[in-house]
Amino acid sequence: MTDASVRVRFCPSPTGNPHVGLVRTALFNWAFARHHGGTLVFRIEDTDAARDTEESYEQLLDSLRWLGLDWDEGPEAGGPHGPYRQSQRMDLYRDVAERLQAAGHAYRCFCTPEELETRRELARAEGRPSGYDGMCRDLPPEQIAEYEAEGRTSIVRFRMPDEPITFTDLVRGELTFSPENVSDYGIVRASGAPLYTLVNPVDDALMEITHVLRGEDLLSSTPRQIALYRALADIGVGKGTTPAFGHLPYVMGEGNKKLSKRQPESALNLYRERGFLPAGLLNYLSLLGWSLAEDRDIFTMDEMVAAFDIHDVNANPARFDLKKAEAINATHIRELPVADFAAACAPWLREPYAPWAPEQFDQAAFEELAPLAQTRVTVLSDITDNVDFLFLDEPVADEKSWQKAMKPGAGDVLRSIHSRLAELAGDAWRAEPLKEAVLAAGEAHGLKLGKAQAPLRVAVTGRTVGLPLFESLEVLGRERTLLRVDTALAKLAAQPGT
Structure with missing residues (x-):
């Protein structure tokens, strides 16, 4: 059999939302066809009129397009063996x-x-x-x-x-x-x-x-x-x-049970809405029964296609591990060019994901912090919470973060920080001088930098964790930073002992 004579098919039913087990099957067929230079036939099993829907059909096509799993014959592509919908x-x-x-x-x-x-x-x-x-x-x-x-x-x-x-x-x-x-x-x-x-x-x-x-x-x-x-x-x-x-092999979910399409974690839409990259999700799904090498989990789809051999697929059940899927996706995010990362974040920087009004968003400010955010997010939707302090009029209200950072004595530390930061203006409002100012303020109270910057971070961003603080302050600007520290001090003044 010549390589070009290989013909495989992917034939899902248009019922409900696509799930990750279905995508894994599509991926292995796609990789097999591409490895051999053969043909992938996309065929729709829509003979069950009671369960099949046109909406699910459109979702199937949209999902495969989003993932980059192209087909050679089938809906939209045509071919010599059509029609490719069984109902026809x-x-x-x-x-x-x-x-x-x-x-x-x-x-x-x-x-x-x-x-x-x-x-x-x-x-x-x-x-x-x-x-x-x-x-x-x-x-x-x-x-x-x-x-x-x-x-x-x-x-x-x-x-x-x-x-x-x-x-x-x-x-x-x-x-x-x-x-x-x-x-x-x-x-x-x-x-x-x-x-x-x-x-x-x-x-x-x-x-x-x-x-x-x-x-x-x-x-x-x-x-x-x-x-x-x-x-x-x-x-x-x-x-x-x-x-x-x-x-x-079966894909197993929680409790070592076969991952069912009824389980929330099986829905492809969940990963798409959270901001998994197609490359990251496909990389992980390929590991559910196959591997490029024993010591290598991260690879591109081109590398998978080049190496894919159906005989290397493991017959034992594979367990879906969300944490590993996220870690692999995070690695793919890190490997993007910064401009591509910034562009990929766009859906999560506007409605319905962003809590700020469209006119509050500043593309230039976002792009300044994008390289720092890229090293920290696991999925693209993480970007919203990481940069919201830039575009909201006030930092988010997170009582747990406030209680953790604003312990007795935090007001004194914040006042010292405010005094030091107020001395910086113009070109001096940059990350390194800002860091030195907070370090000096902390030392005056016997605190190392980590302890000193904790109340400042919460005062400015509302959270105890986030992007590098001093680079964030540089982009936020002097006026807004000092105003937020003032607001935090006013709130603390109403809390005796702080």
Whole structure:
């Protein structure tokens, strides 16, 4: 197989918000296709009209664009195997289902849900596999006519072969499924609507997919699909080849449970709104089952593409670690050119994230502090709290920070600091002279710089931690700094003992 002949697919359902497990699957397919110089097909599984929404469809496209995971065939890109939304391919599926029945690969099943459950319970009680027992496999025409006369509805089931199915999983190695554990399964609902179990293999065959990389939760369906690929080849659907399969490890969340799309930390939107960089988030997600090298966690997507080998994916479950994700994202933030960092912060410097009015924002002042902020933020949304003191009329009110910094004697220290700072003007209002002034004021009270600057920081910014203080004061300016110290002193005057 030449590299260019590699064709993989990413086929999510447009239900709800995209989640990180889905993105990890998209990423591995994308990296595999790009590594081989092959084709990534983006296909939409929207055959469930009750759950699929156009809003979710648009979110999927927007999310992939934001992440930079481009596709070669699919919505917007087009391609020779369209349409790429399954809801637009229903006539094709109906035709295939009829051809499978005509060739004996599928049959109508008239069993009611109650009958199926009764027989399942009996099988479980007798210690037998509880899958479908083949009751309708070989119904004579007169029995079918009788059921139809009764008004019974029927689904279409695929007839599984009576021998084991063995395949080599690209992640897990050779696997064998015995026929008693893989029963005949439904491919068309009683309503005539095709099921996932039919449409995905049909699309794979027609779109000439060579590799299927997907989550471990779909492993049990693989022998069924392999049998269906063979049946499709028999009736002339596709080119008669069966894709190679690779099943990606589970992503585990809190409590060592599989990360569910219902859990808040699984939602892609959460990371986007917090200000994860696409490069940082993708870097972390790639580590959920794969690594570039044992001693290297930080890399670019170009480096991932160059190194990606599906055989290197670990079959063991991967645990989603938010702290590590944040640390990796922070490293990617540090590596941005300062101008790019400043531009990336823009959404968090305006409504609805910023607590200041648009006219209060000063781009030049922000850009002065951006290099300092870049070394401290973990996600881009951190920027708001780091620079709000520049654009608010008053520092934020944080009672915990106030109580921590404004201990007995803080008023005396602040008055000394105010006196020293007031002596600085013009070109002297710079970080180093400001630091020297606060140091001298602190020494007069027997305090080292760290203790002396604590009440000043809270007086000016409202918080006990933040950007380097003296560089912040330089940008804030003399008038505003002294005014905030005055305000803090007035507040302290109303607190006896300070």
